Amino acid sequence: MLLWKKLHWSCTIGNRRTNDPQGVRRRIVDTAYDTFVRQGYIATGMLEIREKASVSGGAMAHHFPAKCQLGLAVIRDRVTQAVRQTWIEPLDVSLDAPAAIDLIFGNIISELTYKGSVSGCPLNNMAMEISHHDPEMRAALSEIFAAWHDALSAKFQADVAAGRTVGMNPNSLATLVIALYSGAMAIAKTRQDVGALIDCRTELAALLASKYRMQ
Amino acid sequence: MLLWKKLHWSCTIGNRRTNDPQGVRRRIVDTAYDTFVRQGYIATGMLEIREKASVSGGAMAHHFPAKCQLGLAVIRDRVTQAVRQTWIEPLDVSLDAPAAIDLIFGNIISELTYKGSVSGCPLNNMAMEISHHDPEMRAALSEIFAAWHDALSAKFQADVAAGRTVGMNPNSLATLVIALYSGAMAIAKTRQDVGALIDCRTELAALLASKYRMQ
DNA sequence: ATTAAAACAGGATGATTGACCTGTTGGGAG
């Protein structure tokens, strides 16, 4: 009924309503992604997301009848994309793995320094909290880790094939890079200081340099 | 290894009550520690802890009027002790840092393999969830990271002083070890597989071996 | 024995949670 007292930013001409299912869904998922990553999945209420996204209870229930479905959508639509964008794509366009990794660390350190606060890695934030709660979400998060690992491992393998390095284990080295980044981000988030990321970037660069040093 | 038996006592002789403030407090903190680490701080209700610890609402309110005070007690009394026991003490009694680190990784991998499930590192579990929630808890968790880092760094420094290694940065190397362990545990928790810990143990051992190789 | 405070018991509190309800409306298919 009298809904024109509240300013919805959906396109209303006079007192007419405009259906925009994809837009509403995108607003919900975007808001949920931001809030889940910053505050945590459980600490964030459906009402809070609804209000931030300016979405009615009916619309929310229509698109996401249960909270876990929204969580799953956030993981599949946003977290996957975030990892791909920050890690996998730079990896694909770089000469070799060490250059890509150092670039990625540098980008993230710059970004966090500019922002002034560390909210953490989206994947890790959600994984740490949700893993023991919902099996479906855990599986989805696990797949993202796997894709991340595969991309890194493939790049290391390509470097081996190109003769840029010898005597390494692409798989375990990829695991090391992911673990190092995840752990450094966890420390940085807790201490609210990028120092851990800087340290790990330096040490990792040295480690990779020694592995890529021809003999 | 921490294992506790659930003590079912009614220390009531006839219908008399026995005050045991330290015991009740210990029961609450033990139960809270276990549940916080497994389920998460926010996902765990005060009522759940009360019931698991067989403590009345009055007693709970008397010892911990607010949930955050219980969280703080868990961090200061239990998480600190867990890190000291699993990391700092083995570090103190080992010949050098690499031996200690490999032993610690081995112990944890064995324990998790035996348990069959990965609930994660107590410090990281709580840090990831709480850091952006309560400043006091964040500070307490940050101090534990600092103590952990200092112990590792001191051991590396001692190895340098003893002439067991040269050309390393004890501080950043300590950060690397902590980040690597934390991240590997996060991956292991999400994938419910100790593989990441095994990979990181191997890679870290090789890294340290190269740093400790005399020339 | 008296007494004050600490320790404890057993609820009651309002606020908030996720889920769900009944209606109403928009817009594409026919």
Place this chain on the structure above:
DNA sequence: CTCCCAACAGGTCAATCATCCTGTTTTAAT
């Protein structure tokens, strides 16, 4: 144009949350 269902509005629901209340009992100091 007419249908009809997805899309959406706004409110309700029981459950659970952390917190706090009023009493009672224990315990140590005097």
